[in-house]
Amino acid sequence: MEKPVKKGQDIFVEIEDLAFGSAGISHIKDFIIFVKNGLPGQKVNARITKVKSSFAEARILKVLKKSPIQHDAHCPYFEYCGGCTFQNLPYDKQLESLHAQVIQLYRHLGGFGPVEVQTPIRSQDIFRYRNKMEFAFSNKRWLTGDFESHKPEDFALGLRAPGNFWKAIDLNDCLIAPEETAIVLEAVRNFAQKYHLIPYNQKKHTGFLRHLVLRKARNTNQLMINIVTSDDQHTIFQPLVDELSANLDNLTSVVNNISRTWSGTTVGEKQHLLFGKDHILEKLGRLTFKISPASFFQTNTVMAEALYDIVVKYAALKTTDVVWDLYCGAGSIALYLAEQAKEVIGFEIVKEAIKDARENATLNQIENVRFIEGDLNKLFQKKPELLDNLPKPDVMIIDPPRGGMHPKLIPVVAQLNPKRIVYVSCNPSTQVRDIKMLIKESNYTIDKIQPIDPFPHTPHIEVVTSLIRTD
């Protein structure tokens, strides 16, 4: 096909529809142009950023005509911050579009024919829904125009600018973050400036203040603050801790993690407890979970409960069933299912998550679970005895990271041949790819597909798909 555009060329197009991810689709003749953040009905002036054999990508230079379905975003940083791509699209339209995209993926990429994809379950809250936010300090503020021109350019505490990892947008608040965010950001920023604490320089690996992490347990109201620094000077934070604890009744934990590595992880080599406990407690259904700075926990608590309820329904357990929970994290699904099963075995690569899972089992007095630490990309190849010695799964839960399952794990699952598989995914493209491979290797058919939205205003959606063995 002749390509009608070149990289760097500026074009005028009308956006026709939304594609998976955060792109609008338009065409020049039959050639597809994916326009980043484009909304249906918008007329835009855009610049071509990439050209492939059958499509090109472009970024908007100027919106010439607004989309008839768009509204004004609530967030003053919307234009600069990449976090909530679709905040200017009404929530019903966001869900409609995500639904259409999941159908498209299953029917076309998967080639599964006219499978039914249930209507997505809406998020109960579309603002303040995240229970964890990682803010970054930077010595380079991303300039957001006139409305913040009074701020210094060499200090920022906020979110990374899209496509610019060393700069940060200095935020007063974030509308999807916990309610206490504005108070904490202001106190920490004022403290840092008063004491001349140097924000991190991402390019040179210099500076002291690296990250500020907020975690809030929605159902218990407990709040955790983790200040991540590149050096150990934890005693200097006492005045800040005194101020925060005086102003926030629900402050339960303040810690300082020291992270000297380039990678910038928010869980450092060393941790100091500055206030309260080193963890917070959260409740999901009847269960209590201990959340430490290193723990993985679903980011939208209300929707995590809704998600796990679907998993319970699709797993349709009998009390004689053995369940394997692959990629179990801190064991929340395993613990959620344990009451209805004979035994649940969780597998997970992160050592701390396995530790949390075991502690959470003890905390909830659940005895019919065990957790195995290992890399599922090679665990059963390195330790084939596990396949002989562990009780075989009747039901398998698979909840991998965005990249999906390792191809070597597919034949292992097929060989184990559970009667039911519940595949939970935050990336339906890799989910469809893996299910296609599983169906090719073994006798499974798709039973139900339920999208659920824990991430309003973003191009992401969670999809729970159940597969049943046909023989």
Ligand SMILES: C[S@@+](CC[C@H](N)C(=O)[O-])C[C@H]1O[C@@H](n2cnc3c(N)ncnc32)[C@H](O)[C@@H]1O
């Ligand atoms: C989407 S999370 C699922 C967490 C858990 N099911 C929950 O609901 O809280 C994916 C998990 O897979 C783990 N993981 C990633 N790669 C892995 C691998 N190769 N082997 C085992 N676990 C892995 C991650 O550490 C993470 O905890």
